[in-house]
Amino acid sequence: MIVTTATEAAPGRPDNEDQVFQHGPVVGVLDGVTAPDLPxxxxxxxxxxxxxxxxxxxxxIDDASDAPLALLLEQAVIRVRGDHPGCELDNPSTPAATVCLVRADAEHLDYLLLGDSPLVVDRGGRAEALTDDRFDTAYAPIRAEALRGDVPLGSAEHVARQRTAALRKRELTNTPGGYWIAAADPRAAANAVTGRLPLSGPDAVRRAALLTDGASCAVDTFGLFDWAGLLDLVTEQGPGELIRRVRAAETADRDGYDRPRHKRHDDATVALCRFGA
Known part of the structure; x- marks a missing residue:
């Protein structure tokens, strides 16, 4: 497995709330979840x-590299919970993250998805996006109201709509019938979307791209290309070029009238994994 990565904070943001890592056979991208102006x-x-x-x-991973990815995530959430015991960890707006993980062995690629950070794979020459669609399903009616596209990004009305949406979204966080993200409740790991794909044979995975939504928006928000085109771009020109294209699209639609969204710019992260010859 050959891994190439890129990550970049949103322009003007001091901290990158995305992270990307490779540790042994495991690669992951994580996207911090922001609760605008909420305690x-x-x-x-x-x-x-x-x-x-x-x-x-x-x-x-060091303790049990062969354990199911969901168990590895569960143990990590429990350990982070112990890192800030004085905080109100049952608050639905407690710091959280989406998670996309893969782990490769000689024959298989295991994956875990939690939240809206997709995994795009090339299997036998066919591009496919693997997603945890529970967030989009649960949040769709809230998103439709918050992102009507009739006011500019950053305006007082837009900010007010985002706060209202965040309040309604809190009620769906880490609840049955809502959606799950990594926060303080280790049960979220058991509710992750998981699976296994072959690394040999006619349906073998040849390429896989792990994306935060600040990078996947190149396809599902801005329509710059399809998933196959995204894979080709990051393979031929590198993950950093995908982020550059997203930044150009964000800047071109500065007020968000053409492509309504929650913020003008977002942190963006890409990990490209290549397998085989």
């Missing part, structure tokens, strides 16, 4: 949480 009950922010979760994931 979190915690003195730490999303950037701190994501960094701590990566550290604890590395430890979990």
């Amino acid at each position: 979190t009950g915690c003195v730490h922010g999303p950037a701190w949480y994501v960094r701590r979760l990566v550290t604890r994931l590395r430890e979990s």
